[in-house]
Amino acid sequence: MDLATSQEPSQITEQKRIQSRIEWVDVAKGIGVFIVIYCHATWQNVPPWDHLPVSFVMPMYFMLAGLTYNNKKYRENMKEFAISRGKQFMIPYTILMALWILMAALMPSSSIQTWDELIFWFLYGAGPPTGSPHLWFLPMLYLGMIIFVVFDKILAGLPDISRWLLILFFPLATVFLNGYVATFLLEYFPFTAGLIPWRLGGVFMTAAFVALGNEIRRYMKLRDWTIGRLSLDIPAIVGMSMILVAVSTVNGFTDIASDNIGLVHPVYVSVWLYLTTGVIGTCITFASSSLIVKLTTRFKNFMIRVGNSSQQIYEIHPMILRLAPLFLGLFGIIMINPVESAINFWIFNYIFITVLSIPIVFYVINRVSILRFMFTGSKDE
Numbered sequence: 001m002d003l004a005t006s007q008e009p010s011q012i013t014e015q016k017r018i019q020s021r022i023e024w025v026d027v028a029k030g031i032g033v034f035i036v037i038y039c040h041a042t043w044q045n046v047p048p049w050d051h052l053p054v055s056f057v058m059p060m061y062f063m064l065a066g067l068t069y070n071n072k073k074y075r076e077n078m079k080e081f082a083i084s085r086g087k088q089f090m091i092p093y094t095i096l097m098a099l100w101i102l103m104a105a106l107m108p109s110s111s112i113q114t115w116d117e118l119i120f121w122f123l124y125g126a127g128p129p130t131g132s133p134h135l136w137f138l139p140m141l142y143l144g145m146i147i148f149v150v151f152d153k154i155l156a157g158l159p160d161i162s163r164w165l166l167i168l169f170f171p172l173a174t175v176f177l178n179g180y181v182a183t184f185l186l187e188y189f190p191f192t193a194g195l196i197p198w199r200l201g202g203v204f205m206t207a208a209f210v211a212l213g214n215e216i217r218r219y220m221k222l223r224d225w226t227i228g229r230l231s232l233d234i235p236a237i238v239g240m241s242m243i244l245v246a247v248s249t250v251n252g253f254t255d256i257a258s259d260n261i262g263l264v265h266p267v268y269v270s271v272w273l274y275l276t277t278g279v280i281g282t283c284i285t286f287a288s289s290s291l292i293v294k295l296t297t298r299f300k301n302f303m304i305r306v307g308n309s310s311q312q313i314y315e316i317h318p319m320i321l322r323l324a325p326l327f328l329g330l331f332g333i334i335m336i337n338p339v340e341s342a343i344n345f346w347i348f349n350y351i352f353i354t355v356l357s358i359p360i361v362f363y364v365i366n367r368v369s370i371l372r373f374m375f376t377g378s379k380d381e
Helices: 009-042 057-067 071-075 078-106 115-124 134-155 161-188 197-220 230-250 271-295 298-308 310-321 324-329 338-363 369-376
Strands: none
Touching: 009 057, 009 271, 009 298, 009 310, 009 338, 057 134, 057 197, 057 271, 071 078, 071 134, 078 115, 078 134, 078 310, 078 369, 134 161, 134 197, 134 310, 161 197, 161 271, 197 271, 230 271, 271 298, 298 310, 310 338, 310 369, 324 338
16 A cells, blocks of 8 residues: 555645655755866866855855754764764775875876875875865864864753854854964964864864754754745846855855965955855755756756765765876877866866766765775765
């Protein structure tokens, strides 16, 4: 018997609404992955449109982490959360960084840093200043989540205003670390390039976005982000996009991967404007994902599948990018490194990365237990 046939219509509607909640979240993750691939395919050499996504795409993932965080479950068991997320993020970070360093040693042209530089900055937990490997995202999200979880426990039971004050405190901590502490390090320990160990400045900014996402969960639950009428949804998305472009332009299309948010050398990058672009870009992504869920079926299902494997796709796709110059060489197109291929062949890069990385994740990584462990910290499907 079909379970739905034995239920009241109101129960069926509620089940559909809950399912829709899960779907738009997964679709948003899928949208984020395609945006990240674009940023890496161009290597930010196609201004301004390759710079615009960096002002919001990673904050969107941070806010999703807060949006899906179960406060009641983990307030009394923070150790369980720390261990489970540590496995999910830090095991892949360690294993894949080791592979990244090995790739730089065996194929020097595939990396803009040498293998020994990568080892130093891996141990330092930040950098390199010439360009961070994409895996920086994993420890930053993990540490940002841990900081948020600790404060969430401390503030439990206090007035709601305390949580909003916390959201204001986190960016101020970023300003202090990335400004005054970074200046001190640059002056007295120049080998650090003024970078904060383990990106703690960016970690506090991450915690701010996580906290914002969690506040959204408290007020909006997990309902979708559409107004309800397409004639209003589309203009709203277009209007927010225009505001995003304007604010991002003012703030220099900053990128949290560079860990340069706050009073830092050589320019000032506003934590408050970055917070603004992160929130606006996230709203656009959430509204777009909600529309995809409502208006499509096959594409929605594909995007859900991509979203469910977003971590693995994120982790593997830059490694595929390193192979792009080698592939172009088969056709007599000589590229020195991935940066050069991004300048001249970014469209090829995007297609090459997407066509290879997604099937590799779907049909290889997700189906082989040891690879699942390497990329997700767990052998479970």
